[in-house]
Amino acid sequence: MSFQTIFEISQSISVQNRRTVGQQVSRSGQVRVAEYLTSVPWSFTVRPHSYLYYPQVRGVIQAIDNKDRQLPETITFASSLLSWFDDYKGGLTSGQAAALTLAAVPAANATTITVGNVAGVSGDVVFAAGDFLQLGIYPYKVTAQVLRGGGSTVSVTLHRPVTVSYTHLTLPTNREV
Numbered sequence: 001m002s003f004q005t006i007f008e009i010s011q012s013i014s015v016q017n018r019r020t021v022g023q024q025v026s027r028s029g030q031v032r033v034a035e036y037l038t039s040v041p042w043s044f045t046v047r048p049h050s051y052l053y054y055p056q057v058r059g060v061i062q063a064i065d066n067k068d069r070q071l072p073e074t075i076t077f078a079s080s081l082l083s084w085f086d087d088y089k090g091g092l093t094s095g096q097a098a099a100l101t102l103a104a105v106p107a108a109n110a111t112t113i114t115v116g117n118v119a120g121v122s123g124d125v126v127f128a129a130g131d132f133l134q135l136g137i138y139p140y141k142v143t144a145q146v147l148r149g150g151g152s153t154v155s156v157t158l159h160r161p162v163t164v165s166y167t168h169l170t171l172p173t174n175r176e177v
Contacts, residue, residue, distance in 0.1 A: 003064055003073060006057070008081040009049050015085070016043040017141070019160055037109070037163050044075075089128035090146075096120060102169045103153045106135070109161040115146075115169065116153045124148040127156060134170040135162060 007013070020036040048057075067073050077086045088097065096119040103116030113135070118126055127146040132139050133156070141159040148154065 003060060004075060004079075006048050006052070006060060006064075007044075007046055007075055008079050010046045011049050012047040013085075014045045016045075017041060017159070035161070037161055041160060086132050088131055089125075090131055091125040092120060100169055102135075106162045108164060111159075111161050112155055112157050113162065114153050115156050118148055118152055118154055120148050126154050136164065138163065 018041075020041060022034050022036060024032045024034075026032070054061075064073075077083075090097070092100075099117050099119060100115055101117045103114040106113045115126070115133075120126075124147070125145060126148055127133070127142040129142060129144050131142045133142065134140070140162070143157045143159050146154050146156050
């Protein structure tokens with residue numbers, strides 16, 4: 001049994017996916033706000049299944065404790081048990097979705113990217129709000145519905161700034177958080 005297994009059969013999962021923002025008040029009362037860019041801003045609270053037998057899972061529990069907050073752990077959402085979190089709701093077929101590319105390398109800290117090689121007819125929903133896409137190794141969430149339009153590219157607004165200039169786009173399978 002692995003951490004991935006415990007994640008998949010958990011009793012409940014809560015997700016905190018808000019941007020990391022700091023606020024500071026100067027002595028004169030002026031408020032300053034700054035967003036801290038992070039590569040993976042999601043935080044999951046997992047409640048393990050109530051009927052896990054401790055002697056069988058104590059090694060996994062210790063491995064989780066060893067990771068703590070300092071060392072990364074990879075969770076893959078390719079499992080059908082976790083599809084509730086990242087199902088693709090756009091209207092493209094799997095072949096059309098696999099053919100999507102970045103039309104241009106996004107600038108660092110940009111929240112909008114240009115997706116190219118968009119197939120289908122005008123009016124198709126390319127991305128629904130909440131769909132995920134992956135740039136390089138990092139996942140991003142689409143903030144608003146994106147329709148196909150007349151050209152071969154579409155602009156997509158992401159939930160957080162792009163942290164590094166990427167050249168590769170993946171949608172919608174094998175995202176890791």
